[in-house]
Amino acid sequence: MEEFFATNNQQQILNRIFSLNLGLLCILDIDGWFKKVNISWEKTFGYTTAELLDTNIIDYTHPDDRDATAFVFAKLLHTSHRLTFSNRFRSKDGSYRYIDWEFNRHDNYAYVAGTDITHTKLSAVGLNEVRKHLDKNQFHNDLEHLCPTRQKILVVDDSPLNTKIMETALIEDYEVVISHNGIEALAICNSNDPPDLILLDIVMPEIDGYEICRRLNRGTKTKDIPVIFLTSLTESTDIEFGLTLGAIDYITKPFSIPIIKAKIKNHLALKYYQDTLKINTDVDQLTQIANRRRFDDTMIREVKKAKRSGTILSILMLDIDHFKFYNDAYGHLEGDSCLKKVATALSTTLKRPQDLAARWGGEEFACLLPNTNTNGAQNVAESLREAIQNLSIPHKSSPVSNVVTVSIGVVSSNPMDENSFDNLLRHADEALYQAKKTGRNRIALWHQEIEAIEPY
Structure with a gap:
């Protein structure tokens, strides 16, 4: 191995790695400007290396995802060395592809790997089944019959023990995402792949659950995400205050797993039906461009x-x-x-x-x-x-x-x-x-x- 590094400098090694078809690889500066990309970018999006270099990744982001992506570079990347998020990236032909990004920051640069999840994302929507169901007005509670993928639940609690209990109880039926602080939770909710429901602890450091709920309720993209508070506070005034901020329900500690599952199922069923009515509200149905x-x-x-x-x-x-x-x-x-x-x-x-x-x-x-x-x-x-x-x-x-x-x-x-x-x-x-x-x-x-x- 020493002989290898003695005969190959870092730039040569990097160039060889970037010449491989390893998915989307790039190097960005800390403000989002492209400094190096591999050949997969042209295969996936149609842009040559020359077209991408010294342009900003935010400019290629879907308009609905730009604020969240800008937040990643303005706030999160400066304080976190490693993070993941999703957004929609514009191809050269004008279409958008869903991408899962993994960022690893070192000094003033981010080393980025991207995975194209467009096919998975669009397949999961199951639009034809939803439309057939809605056209026939056969609203019923058989959620799994309509929804081909598991819904996502974000559990926000600063206690690793509590989040582990929730994850163990829910992982069989739902996709479970864990966050131990308010800033990270807000970033997840403002991403292109937000949760379908949030289980939110009230008493947390830095930003408590009340403030998180208040900010979610003010956000255009987040105000419709149902929030269930997890709390040991049982006074009626505490419960009333949380509900006035926009929460839809309370679950008190210690947890009753059957009650948690029943409440989550009911609220997610309602959320699912609401979401089906909002599909493609910004796209012209005939031409498939913006309306x-x-x-x-x-x-x-x-x-x-x-x-x-x-x-x-x-x-x-x-x-x-x-x-x-x-x-x-x-x-x-x-x-x-x-x-x-x-x-x-x-x-x-x-x-x-x-x-x-x-x-x-x-x-x-x-x-x-x-x-x-x-x-x-x-x-x-x-x-x-x-x-x-x-x-x-x-x-x-x-x-x-x-x-x-x-x-x-x-x-x-x-x-x-x-x-x-x-x-x-x-x-x-x-x-x-x-x-x-x-x-x-x-x-x-x-x-x-x-x-x-x-x-x-």
């Missing part, structure tokens, strides 16, 4: 970010030219197929993780381009227009072209005028109207005297 609700929520966040950082936010509004004629000529099934193809072209043509393509309604789409000026937005718009035209979808009834085309309105905020954000959508729509009015299959940039630009 109007997702666009509106994302725009609110990006406007705040642009105002705070003084950057430019651009919006594109797109409309398929003479789509009614298309439906009349080819039928609504072909019309749906056309919408799907256009949506796919939009999401794959947008290159940056922070860009968002959404179905606005009918044959209209919208794109959100953070930190993008007018020239950049115009270039993106032209790329989208060309990509859709190059699909070569026949459109024999179009007065514009013999293939499907789009008109696009472009608008950018003025960082010197915060009020400009208030009218972005209206101005984008006005620019789109101008593009259609002046001949279609073209781009119009919004300003006081709107200018339409014909295809290049």
Whole structure:
């Protein structure tokens, strides 16, 4: 072994390890910037090494997971040498994959291994069975018939003995996650893979159970996770206080395992049925890209970010030219197929993780381009227009072209005028109207005297 290290320096050894197909391996600095990746990243996500280096992992994270991922780098990684969490990472084609991450920090760098769990995650949802069940309105308590995987319970208690008792009692029926402090528990709850139910001790150091429950109840992502308090406090005032904070039940120490199991089963059954009603609420069911609700929520966040950082936010509004004629000529099934193809072209043509393509309604789409000026937005718009035209979808009834085309309105905020954000959508729509009015299959940039630009 000494001879091996004498003839191979650390960089050579590292390069050889990273050349192996060992799953997702990378080195990040403590703020999340890529410094080295192995070949599995390109196979999994489509990005080359050059495309990833000196970009930030947070920028590739699903918008709903960014706050939790940012919290990992801002707080947890600075205080923990080793941690695990899950999130959704954007591929080059615009789709997202579920990844389990394991971080090992040394000095100012994190050595990271990732496992793609997308297939397992999506298989576990069992959407077809859920939808059949809901369509027939056959609500009953046979939870295992519907749920193909075990539900997750987070046990939060600073006593290793108590957590071991709970884990032993529940592990046969549920996935059990243990946490011995409030900070770690909150991070787990804010991750992409939160628990279905929390068993929470009240008396703990640093952050007690009451404060954890209060923070969970304030969080948009965590307020619906049911919390059951584990406590030796039996006064009615203590119980009442916990329930007013948002807990759904109390279990007193010493524990009665049969009672614990019965309460957990009932609360998880209710939680499961509630969750089935929320599936894909931010995805357009036909095109499988973001829907109007997702666009509106994302725009609110990006406007705040642009105002705070003084950057430019651009919006594109797109409309398929003479789509009614298309439906009349080819039928609504072909019309749906056309919408799907256009949506796919939009999401794959947008290159940056922070860009968002959404179905606005009918044959209209919208794109959100953070930190993008007018020239950049115009270039993106032209790329989208060309990509859709190059699909070569026949459109024999179009007065514009013999293939499907789009008109696009472009608008950018003025960082010197915060009020400009208030009218972005209206101005984008006005620019789109101008593009259609002046001949279609073209781009119009919004300003006081709107200018339409014909295809290049």
